Amino acid sequence: MTTSDVVSTGALLVMVLVVLVLLIQYLKLQDIWQIIVDCKAAKRWAKIREMENRELRSALRAEKQQVDELQKKIERLREAIPSR
Secondary structure, eight states, X not given: OOXXXXXXXXXXXXXXHHHHHHHHHHHHHHHHHHHHHHHHHHHHHHHHHHHXXXXXXXXXXXXXXXXXXXXXXXXXXXXXXXXX
C-alpha cells in the first residue's frame, strides 16, 4: 500500500464518519421537530379549551343570575299571598 492509498483510505473513513455524524444529527433534529409540532397542536387545543371554558363560565353566570331573579320573584309572590 502506498502513501497515497493510506491517505485516500483515511480520507474515506473521515468522510464516512462525517456522514454518520450528520445522520445522527438529522435524526435528533427530526425528533426535536416532532416535539415542536406536538407542542403547537397541544397549544392550539389548550386555546380551544380555554375559550370553551370562558363560554361555559359566562353561561353559568347567566344561569345563576336567572335563578336568583326567579327566586326573588317567588319570594315576592309568597309575600303577596296572604297567610292563613
